[in-house]
Structures are given as C-alpha cells and as structure tokens.
Amino acid sequence: IHHPSSIIHHPSSIIHHPSSIIHHPSSIMMQMMLGFYGFVLDDEATGKISRGPNWKDRLRNFNRNSHNFLRISRILTSLSHLGFARYKRPFLMQLEVEVLSAGTLKNAQHSLVQFWRPLLDEGSPLYEAKTGETKADRVDSIFFTPGGARRSARIAGRDPGS
Numbered sequence: 001i002h003h004p005s006s007i008i009h010h011p012s013s014i015i016h017h018p019s020s021i022i023h024h025p026s027s028i029m030m031q032m033m034l035g036f037y038g039f040v041l042d043d044e045a046t047g048k049i050s051r052g053p054n055w056k057d058r059l060r061n062f063n064r065n066s067h068n069f070l071r072i073s074r075i076l077t078s079l080s081h082l083g084f085a086r087y088k089r090p091f092l093m094q095l096e097v098e099v100l101s102a103g104t105l106k107n108a109q110h111s112l113v114q115f116w117r118p119l120l121d122e123g124s125p126l127y128e129a130k131t132g133e134t135k136a137d138r139v140d141s142i143f144f145t146p147g148g149a150r151r152s153a154r155i156a157g158r159d160p161g162s
Helices: 011-016 026-037 055-064 067-079 085-101 106-119 125-131 148-155
Strands: 039-041 049-051
Touching (some): 026 039, 026 055, 055 106, 067 106, 085 106
16 A cells, blocks of 8 residues: 555546546556556547457467456556547457457457456446446546547646656
C-alpha cells in the first residue's frame, strides 16, 4: 500500500484523479498492454488490433501460462471504467481469432466462453455484477481520444508541455 495515496472509491474517479497514470497518452498504455500479449493497436479511434511483430513468442507464452487468462478478464472489466469502452469488442474479437480460428490460444477456450464473452454481454446477469459498470462508464473519456490527455490538462489548468 502506498500510504500517501488517496483512496479511490469508484473506478470512474480514476479518470479525474490528478496524479493518475490516466493522464499519460492513451495509445502508449494500450500499446504496452497489447504488446505484452503479442498484439498491436492498428487504429486508436476504433480499437482495431492485430498481431504484432513478436506475436509467436508472446502468444506462445500467453497460451502456456493460464494466469494470463485472469488478466484478460481484468482488462476487459476495466476498459470501460478507464474510458476505453470502444476497445473491448475489437480486443475480444482478436482473442476469438487466436482461440477459435488460429489455435494459438487453444488453452484459453474455456476462459473465452465462460468469462471473457460475458464481460461484453450487457444483457448477461453476470455483466453488471462482474464489471460494476454503469452506462455512464461506457462513454469514451476525453483522456482516451487522440490529443485527449493534452486537452484535459488544459481544462484542468495544467500545461502538459511544461
């Protein structure tokens, strides 16, 4: 625990926290996370992703280490809270390709069906219970649009260039 840190009571308050990592450019955060799993962000506006240059090694590691499957559930759960709602479906679609078509993530089939898909099914009884998400959380944040972090810093009275 980092004791000087303030308590965040609702995930959406992360977006407004002045010292939050959220104020970093969104594409950098997404690219780092996707790169870990062997993917690249092709289109920041739509969230379209594809395999990255290191996909074979990364996906082999991903498939071999099932603890990564829980991480995917956490990522899918948090994307809307962090202003990345538009990235959930494209991310899941690429995971489905790897699990069902390419077979590179064949060990993740159970997680795909039982956990990941329900995290995008707003009509599922488990959806709200698992995500804690409200309709307001599914609205894109100004922090996660091209130039959004700079715009939000200007709104908050901070100069991002200094």
